[in-house]
Amino acid sequence: MRKTKIVVPLIIENVSDFEAISVSDYVSADVVEWRADFLSVDDILILAPKVFEKFKNNKILFTIRTTSEGGNLKISDKKYIQILEEILNFDPDYIDIEYFSHGRALSALTDFRQKIVLSYHNFDEIPTDLTTRLIKMHGEETAFVKAAVMPEHECDVLDLLQITRDLTLEYGENFITMAMGDLGRISRISGYLTGSCWTFASLEKASAPGQIRLAEAEKILNLLEENLF
Ligand SMILES: O=C1C[C@@](O)(C(=O)O)C[C@@H](O)[C@@H]1O
Numbered sequence: 001m002r003k004t005k006i007v008v009p010l011i012i013e014n015v016s017d018f019e020a021i022s023v024s025d026y027v028s029a030d031v032v033e034w035r036a037d038f039l040s041v042d043d044i045l046i047l048a049p050k051v052f053e054k055f056k057n058n059k060i061l062f063t064i065r066t067t068s069e070g071g072n073l074k075i076s077d078k079k080y081i082q083i084l085e086e087i088l089n090f091d092p093d094y095i096d097i098e099y100f101s102h103g104r105a106l107s108a109l110t111d112f113r114q115k116i117v118l119s120y121h122n123f124d125e126i127p128t129d130l131t132t133r134l135i136k137m138h139g140e141e142t143a144f145v146k147a148a149v150m151p152e153h154e155c156d157v158l159d160l161l162q163i164t165r166d167l168t169l170e171y172g173e174n175f176i177t178m179a180m181g182d183l184g185r186i187s188r189i190s191g192y193l194t195g196s197c198w199t200f201a202s203l204e205k206a207s208a209p210g211q212i213r214l215a216e217a218e219k220i221l222n223l224l225e226e227n228l229f
Pocket of ligand 1: 033063
């Protein structure tokens, strides 16, 4: 029995690409993350009914990764909240909210806390105040707290693993962390040690540096976790 859940990003860059997407490619994903920021706002809302219909048998995490946190869409708080409110009409299992860039969305959507994956992304470093940030995020009592950060040295990766382990022991199992890039790859398969609940693994196109391909992630996690849970 594997413990770590595998999240597979769904990346649609043009409405015309949608029909070619095969649901069967995602059959082993525990959660499908629609990274909607690869589309324009208008196209997100055009495609939403079709995406939720096509993936009706999958758990869906809806994510807008904004340019403030390494994504593709630059939008106001107001528009960010409007889109999330629209998408909530399709009853996604989870929605991502960028806590430090669009925190107002959390108070606007406070009734949906158990769907919220509260997130923080830093593509430049692992900030020295990461533990403080994660504790503050945990205090918001959402479904999950997620941090994707960029290591510079090996010790940064080891520090993240220890921080995740310590927070999980202290506050419970709702942390998701990853050190991005090639250097951080071990953090994507060490949830059985650290308590990180989810890992993101890619099909063709990765949605962040260092992601492991889905087929390999499954094999590695099944091997590492098979006799532990
Ligand atoms: O926040 C995350 C984690 C991630 O950045 C990663 O490093 O795998 C990938 C993103 O698609 C997702 O929204």
